[in-house]
Amino acid sequence: MKETIIRRIDEESITNRIREMAQDINRDYEGKKLHMACVLKGAVYFACELSKHLTMPVSIDFMSLSSYGDGMTSQGVITLNQDLTQNIAGKDVLLVEDIIDSGRTLFYVENMLMKREPASFEVCTLLDKKARREADVDIRYVGFEIEDYFAVGYGLDYAQKYRNLPYIGELQFKED
Ligand code: IMP
Ligand code: MG
Numbered sequence: 001m002k003e004t005i006i007r008r009i010d011e012e013s014i015t016n017r018i019r020e021m022a023q024d025i026n027r028d029y030e031g032k033k034l035h036m037a038c039v040l041k042g043a044v045y046f047a048c049e050l051s052k053h054l055t056m057p058v059s060i061d062f063m064s065l066s067s068y069g070d071g072m073t074s075q076g077v078i079t080l081n082q083d084l085t086q087n088i089a090g091k092d093v094l095l096v097e098d099i100i101d102s103g104r105t106l107f108y109v110e111n112m113l114m115k116r117e118p119a120s121f122e123v124c125t126l127l128d129k130k131a132r133r134e135a136d137v138d139i140r141y142v143g144f145e146i147e148d149y150f151a152v153g154y155g156l157d158y159a160q161k162y163r164n165l166p167y168i169g170e171l172q173f174k175e176d
Helices: 009-027 044-052 104-114
Strands: 002-009 034-040 060-066 079-082 092-099 119-128 139-143 168-174
Touching: 002 034, 002 044, 002 092, 009 044, 044 060, 044 092, 060 104, 079 092, 092 104, 104 119
Parallel strands: 034 060, 034 092, 092 119, 119 139
Antiparallel strands: 002 168, 060 079
């Protein structure tokens, strides 16, 4: 099978939208410090771009989770590969994700992090595949709501490939 990528969201639209999201966050967190908790690896590109447009004092930490293997469907089991390095108690935490699909990963992370008693907890995602939602999760900031296609680029991968594409594409498989 040959992998083909159809362009869906170009780089300029992504960066413009990220600037708009940053403005919303700047308004909502005025006078506060923001602690970004970024989910590796996919959300790194988005989190870095977003952070450049934030005007409050910002700190950033990373955690790694697995819910997908090298395939395209969730394994249903979420594993914490690497936890945050800093304590989040009393902090205004913004969880940064690349995409929310079933919402199961987010549900797991939120339950885990809420036990650590942050001052506040909100979620920011570049992409939202809302139609596929299974878990009851609340997302404060959404970049783009997308249809049910497999997205790659701007941090999102298929079998660790395509993260470095500057745009969001739809991955399709064609017969050789
Ligand atoms: P969820 O637990 O079903 O919401 O899945 C969340 C995780 O699955 C995301 O953080 C991604 O790592 C991965 N994922 C879900 N949909 C896609 C996609 O379309 N492209 C790439 N990764 C995806
Ligand atoms: Mg992810």
